[in-house]
Amino acid sequence: MSRYAGNIVWEGLAPIPQKHEGATPLATIAYKEEYVEAMSYLRAVMAVNECSERALSLTEDIIRMNPAHYTVWLYRCKIIFTLNKSLCNEIEWVNNISLKYLKNYQIWHHRQTIIDKLGSAEGETAFIDQMLEKDAKNYHVWSYRQWLVKRFDLWNQMELDFVKKLLEQDLRNNSAWNHRFFVVFGKPNTSAPTDKAILGREKTFAEEAIRKAPQNQSPWNYLRGIYRQSKESIVELSPFVREFCGINENDLVQSSHALDVFAEIHGDIPETQLMAAKALDLLAMRYDPIRVNYWNYRKRQIEDQTTVAA
């Protein structure tokens, strides 16, 4: 039954069995025999730093049995580079197993290393789109996509269209919102943070999303992120915020995030600080009481300002 011992391909290599871990080792795994054998041969090839066809097929065998094995992925990469193997073939192989191991950390890093060396992102975004269809918030996939944008200078309309499409599917997909911010403002030495046209476009994009679902936190974070980055005053948000909240008894409050921004706007101006305090009280007592301590802290910050001013 053995795949390696007695196999002519593996002649001349003495497998290295797993070191004894004492009489009563911790957290032992009842490995399958085929895994035990393959690992013994992996130790042996790694010990002499063997980069060969047989070592390459060994890594495939182990990945098939345990894709979470970071060592074998890293070793595989080394073999591929040493043997000058076709990088396109490697990506094709990875494509075939990616869906099966979508949540796996190692596979995405492996892909990144290969694509980096290949120097071409052709087909990559289409492949990622397919992955995100299965799991639209997968952190590894998104991190890989951000690396791809940076590495291949993809700060373009296609990326924005892609984000837009995902947000049409789920307006609350925060990963997509993060990617949009990255694409618009993340390019090194970009002028976007001070470009009035771009800032205006992005504010409108977020505001339209908020109007569709005022309690969705993602576009609110996006909007505040824009203001923080451009260092513009959020006072200009005042009329927009009033669409979703007010502090009087009969006012309809459609969004706790709107009340939060309302408090921030009014907390900076001495004449309106009482209004800010009222908004924070509403959050603490009625609309968002799990954060009572945080809202009280915000209120105290305003009071401290007043004390200092006085």
Add this chain to the structure above:
Amino acid sequence: MASSTSQTGLPDLYSRIEELSVSDDGQRRSPYPPIPALYTSRPIIQDSLSTESSEVQDGVIRDCLPFLEGNPNKQPLNSRGIQALQRDNHVEFLKDALEDYPAGFVAVDASRPWIYYWSLSGLAMLGENLDKYRQRLISNLLAAQNSTGGFGGGHGQYSHVAGSYAGVLSLAILGGKECYDMIDRKAMWEFLGNMKQRDGGFTVAPGAEEDIRGAYCAMTIVSLLNLPLELPKGSPARVNGDETFFTGLPEWISRCQSFEGGIGASPGNEAHGAYAFCALACLSLIGAPYEMIPKYLDIHSLTAWLSSQQHAPEGGFAGRTNKLVDGCYSHWVGGCWSMLECAIWGPDTHPRNGKELWSKNGLARWILCCCQGKNGGLRDKPKKHPDAYHTCYNLAGLCAAQFQYVYRPSELNPFANAPLSAAFSWTIQDSNSNGVLETCPATDEQWCWDEKDLLKPVHPVFVIPLGQADKIRGYFEAKGAF
């Protein structure tokens, strides 16, 4: 408050109902304090637009409400009428986690040091004596230690910064000369030096990804083992020769803060609770939290973001905006607060002045009601199976709720003048109740745990029992260089 035990000794939802008594005004009353409506009702503001995110969020609330309102697993209750800490069951669960796994768990092969750490750390918090594991741990880790420094998942695996972190913490938890001396410190220093990159961050293994876990785990090891700060020859970050482990690191962490205020795995990535803890803890290793955190992070947006991860009615934390609560963020987000509060209020802050920024009761209620598995172990959320990872980080989160950590740089630090010693100034508030407050200072509401639900506190930065970090560092202070 009336006793929580019924005649059978096993109080549950049904005994709660049986114990309803008729009061003077003819109303039937539960012997337990009423559950605040905050934890039994859906958020008051909800959008009509339905998307996949809102649908799964609705589902989670639906799954959690029975556990928040009642006791569907019929577990013993504490005097507040919520599930008591099922200490013995959790101990058994973690002891089991240290024993044999069937073949289907082969994925664990690459991360066995984590299994040791999660289990031992959890058992320590539950108050177990761990001496019997010392020799077993040493034997296991000897096989996983590479001559080129660091620990891999097991024999023949590349060293990994996270695996090395878990291995070193496990040894620190058990403590003692034999545990400390089995670590090849000089080789560890060389391994970590090789992971340090020119941009200031760290990769997690040779040729592997660079992210903030790498930075936090590496600096934890450097601090606990008292390794030299200068980089070994051959480190990719050594360009002029005067670079250290610190060079460019806080600046790199600063670049990981996203527009939302939270922290991503690396610059440009989405804000995520686990990386927030790594960032705050890493900065708190390098210097005092009240100096480092405001210097390198925007505190205002960070506080807002961390705060917004706490969900109601669940009470627990989510890891990202518009994602679901998960018991592991009890620590990853819950554990951020002691460092952040120190950053905001400064050192030596007395906890009894209402300066808490989050809901400790909300988190403790979530952990006790929703995250305890029926037969021991803690979990992501109802309907999920418990595992060692979620058990460890739910318990660490419960520590964050139960104890008041105070940073006292002036009196406490035994290594005050040594480099990378900033994290040795933490203690728990030494009030009459061992750092445990009787009521919430901000709102005067009573805590939802009893004395018998109390854990042994972990260190807020090292996440091992308070005191064990001082011991290992003290040992290597005395030992000096290699």
